[in-house]
Amino acid sequence: MHKFLFLVLFFGISSSLVGCGEDLATLDENGVATLTFWTFADSHADYFQDAADSWNEQNPDRPIKLDTTVLPFDQMHQNLLISLLSGTGAPDLVDVEVGQAELFLNHKNPPFLALNEEIAAFEDYLVPSRLENFIVNGDYFAIDYHVGTMVMYYNEEILESAGVDYREIRTWEQFVEAGKVVVAETGKWMTQIETANTIAFDGMIAQQGKDYTVAGRANFGTEESIRALNLLHDMIYEDEIARPMVGGQIDSEEFYAEMNNGNLAALMAPAWYMGRFLNQMPNLDGKIAVAPLPVFNETDNRSSSWGGTATMVTNQANHEKLAKEFAVWAKSDFNQAIKQWTVLGFDPVRWDVWESDELRVANEVTQYFGTEIFDTLLELQDETSAIRSSAENSSVIRDHFITNVLPNVISQPDLTPEAALKNADELLNAEFDRMRK
Amino acid sequence: MFNKKKLSGSKLAPYVFISPFILSLSIFLLYPLIQAFLMSFQEFQGFSQDVEWVGFENYIRLLNDSRFYKALWNVGRYTFWTLIILIPFPMLIAFLMNSKLTCFKNFFRTIYFLPVLVSSVIAGIVFRFVFSTEPGGGFNQLVGIFGFEPIAWLESSHTAMFALVIIAVWRWMGVNLIYFLSGLQGISQELYESAEVDGANAWKKFRFITVPLLKPVTLFVFTISVTAGFSLFNEAFVYWGVSSPNDIGLTIVTLIYRAAFTLGDFGYASALGVTLFLIIITVNLIQLKFLGLFKED
Numbered sequence: 001m002h003k004f005l006f007l008v009l010f011f012g013i014s015s016s017l018v019g020c021g022e023d024l025a026t027l028d029e030n031g032v033a034t035l036t037f038w039t040f041a042d043s044h045a046d047y048f049q050d051a052a053d054s055w056n057e058q059n060p061d062r063p064i065k066l067d068t069t070v071l072p073f074d075q076m077h078q079n080l081l082i083s084l085l086s087g088t089g090a091p092d093l094v095d096v097e098v099g100q101a102e103l104f105l106n107h108k109n110p111p112f113l114a115l116n117e118e119i120a121a122f123e124d125y126l127v128p129s130r131l132e133n134f135i136v137n138g139d140y141f142a143i144d145y146h147v148g149t150m151v152m153y154y155n156e157e158i159l160e161s162a163g164v165d166y167r168e169i170r171t172w173e174q175f176v177e178a179g180k181v182v183v184a185e186t187g188k189w190m191t192q193i194e195t196a197n198t199i200a201f202d203g204m205i206a207q208q209g210k211d212y213t214v215a216g217r218a219n220f221g222t223e224e225s226i227r228a229l230n231l232l233h234d235m236i237y238e239d240e241i242a243r244p245m246v247g248g249q250i251d252s253e254e255f256y257a258e259m260n261n262g263n264l265a266a267l268m269a270p271a272w273y274m275g276r277f278l279n280q281m282p283n284l285d286g287k288i289a290v291a292p293l294p295v296f297n298e299t300d301n302r303s304s305s306w307g308g309t310a311t312m313v314t315n316q317a318n319h320e321k322l323a324k325e326f327a328v329w330a331k332s333d334f335n336q337a338i339k340q341w342t343v344l345g346f347d348p349v350r351w352d353v354w355e356s357d358e359l360r361v362a363n364e365v366t367q368y369f370g371t372e373i374f375d376t377l378l379e380l381q382d383e384t385s386a387i388r389s390s391a392e393n394s395s396v397i398r399d400h401f402i403t404n405v406l407p408n409v410i411s412q413p414d415l416t417p418e419a420a421l422k423n424a425d426e427l428l429n430a431e432f433d434r435m436r437k
Numbered sequence: 438m439f440n441k442k443k444l445s446g447s448k449l450a451p452y453v454f455i456s457p458f459i460l461s462l463s464i465f466l467l468y469p470l471i472q473a474f475l476m477s478f479q480e481f482q483g484f485s486q487d488v489e490w491v492g493f494e495n496y497i498r499l500l501n502d503s504r505f506y507k508a509l510w511n512v513g514r515y516t517f518w519t520l521i522i523l524i525p526f527p528m529l530i531a532f533l534m535n536s537k538l539t540c541f542k543n544f545f546r547t548i549y550f551l552p553v554l555v556s557s558v559i560a561g562i563v564f565r566f567v568f569s570t571e572p573g574g575g576f577n578q579l580v581g582i583f584g585f586e587p588i589a590w591l592e593s594s595h596t597a598m599f600a601l602v603i604i605a606v607w608r609w610m611g612v613n614l615i616y617f618l619s620g621l622q623g624i625s626q627e628l629y630e631s632a633e634v635d636g637a638n639a640w641k642k643f644r645f646i647t648v649p650l651l652k653p654v655t656l657f658v659f660t661i662s663v664t665a666g667f668s669l670f671n672e673a674f675v676y677w678g679v680s681s682p683n684d685i686g687l688t689i690v691t692l693i694y695r696a697a698f699t700l701g702d703f704g705y706a707s708a709l710g711v712t713l714f715l716i717i718i719t720v721n722l723i724q725l726k727f728l729g730l731f732k733e734d
Contacts, residue, residue: 074698077698078698081698081701084484085481085484085703087486103699103700103701107483107484108483109483109484109485110483110484111484195592195682196680246570246571254566254569254571395699395700396700399679399680399695399699402680403680403681403682403683403684404683404684406682407592407682407683408683411589411592411682412589412592412593412682434498434501435498
């Protein structure tokens with residue numbers, strides 16, 4: 001009797017601890033294939049659910065059922081890392097944010113399936129910079145949700161009261177001059193400078209055609225980097241048209257309030273930031289203009305791209321072919337790309353949809369920003385090349401910039417931009433050399 | 438030959454009762470502990486299943502990693518301050534609350550204990566706003582009353598340490614208070630009465646009766662405080678994430694988190710974990726020796 005009880009207890013406990021790795025992705029009696037999908041954003045889950053419905057309408061012979069799990073950002077990437085390392089428990093499809101992509105892709109054999117064939121069918125229409133982050137050894141592993149075109153958001157109300165026309169700002173020099181007028185006339189800041197992120201700095205490097213990660217090494221000491229960091233520093237301490245950003249970065253509660261209260265006239269941010277305006281800054285409705293970035297030199301790009309999320313097919317996928325086709329189709333099909341705008345409010349990864357009438361239909365975005373935004377984004381479509389944020393060692397290099405360069409140059413300056421950048425190169429590359437030994 | 442009698446009855450029962458604990462201990466604690474120790478001598482090769490044994494390489498890297506020392510310095514200071522504050526003050530407050538003269542004891546006990554019920558992440562987020570750089574932040578309003586300029590609390594080393602210690606004090610004061618209170622209940626009232634007869638005042642009673650007799654509780658609080666101090670993570674993570682300016686919020690657990698989940702470097706992360714384990718054990722052994730626990734008393 002007692003022995004029986006012991007066995008019951010033992011197996012009861014053990015069985016509650018195992019048995020979580022059940023295979024869900026099999027065909028059911030109606031021939032429907034279940035695909036599992038992990039993401040960290042509810043909006044991405046909605047987008048893919050909608051995509052699955054459209055797929056089923058168009059492919060009645062190969063129906064799918066999408067089983068989506070939405071997890072918090074860090075947790076999802078950690079679960080993915082563990083399941084890919086242990087070789088079990090990973091979903092068929094998964095969202096990987098571009099900042100995390102290095103960790104997953106930077107290997108001889110990434111744990112995902114190459115999508116070369118599937119992407120080839122759409123390649124002519126896709127914005128190239130959106131594929132580059134996810135190419136390893138010539139294999140394509142994903143497509144982004146959006147371009148993340150970098151633009152300058154201007155608060156027209158502030159600029160008008162200062163008598164400044166943002167359309168005349170073409171260079172960073174002119175931007176600074178306009179800023180001086182804004183500060184003098186309105187007492188408001190022209191802009192604010194990030195202390196805990198690198199969006200503006202990355203954009204300024206990319207628009208000059210450079211990168212600060214080259215072949216796995218830090219490359220901050222370039223003329224272009226020094227020029228960019230000098231500009232950011234001088235806007236605060238020389239020209240006094242800016243201050244260190246409230247909340248440290250553009251995606252913080254404090255900064256939403258600061259922007260919404262109309263305390264700054266211009267903000268450099270990606271196109272996906274339009275969503276933040278819509279949701280977090282109701283006061284600015286109808287007051288924000290979207291314009292190209294100012295440039296350092298005539299030959300510079302007037303934009304770049306920043307951020308993004310890849311949807312990849314893991315090497316544990318059960319319906320490999322179907323999963324690969326669906327993952328690519330869901331992002332690159334013409335009508336799907338339109339939904340990146342209508343469902344997600346993102347700038348689509350297919351450049352040809354920008355000219356389509358479907359995008360011109362009035363919605364809350366055009367109401368907030370006016371219909372000119374399409375022309376601006378279309379105008380910039382060839383100028384969106386970006387720094388490669390999934391390059392080898394890029395996350396260590398970026399982390400060092402945030403922990404050691406920005407604080408000592410922007411928040412509490414005790415180093416010149418040039419000294420801080422050269423210092424960073426030295427420290428980081430010495431560390432990489434040590435690791436290689 | 439199977440002996441039915443031996444297995445039955447009272448002999449088996451204890452094992453059945455402790456089996457859930459033993460099972461969960463081995464699965465969730467013992468296995469990971471041993472595995473982490475083994476992994477600290479390995480290097481992971483991307484996502485393939487094969488690992489390379491690298492001997493002490495991860496430990497040598499650790500000894501050459503300036504960020505490790507920075508993290509150690511940070512958590513060392515943090516532990517020092519939490520010990521300095523979170524042992525004498527809760528002891529004193531417990532002594533006062535144990536006094537017959539104090540009113541509303543249960544009310545105060547509840548008030549002191551409440552912060553523990555708040556998740557450290559939520560508390561951290563609230564404190565992050567309180568320590569905002571802007572003039573509107575809670576602490577900046579406070580220093581504003583005394584005519585000081587707003588301070589960038591979370592951007593320089595000393596104010597950052599203050600922000601970390603404040604949250605620890607707010608949170609753990611109540612818990613330590615409960616430990617000391619329970620210790621006080623065990624001290625016989627007669628001792629105080631006879632001291633009174635001999636003419637001892639309140640301070641002398643505290644100094645010569647309460648403090649010595651609370652030694653076992655103090656040791657316990659010391660041990661858990663050292664462990665908690667060196668394993669600081671949540672509060673620092675909520676304030677700054679993994680990247681804080683000039684690493685003022687870097688802790689050893691942040692380094693482990695970063696190595697494992699940002700860089701996928703599980704071997705190095707394990708080496709850091711094992712080292713943290715050894716540091717905590719060493720500090721605790723030193724204090725036990727220092728306080729004479731190994732001596733027969």
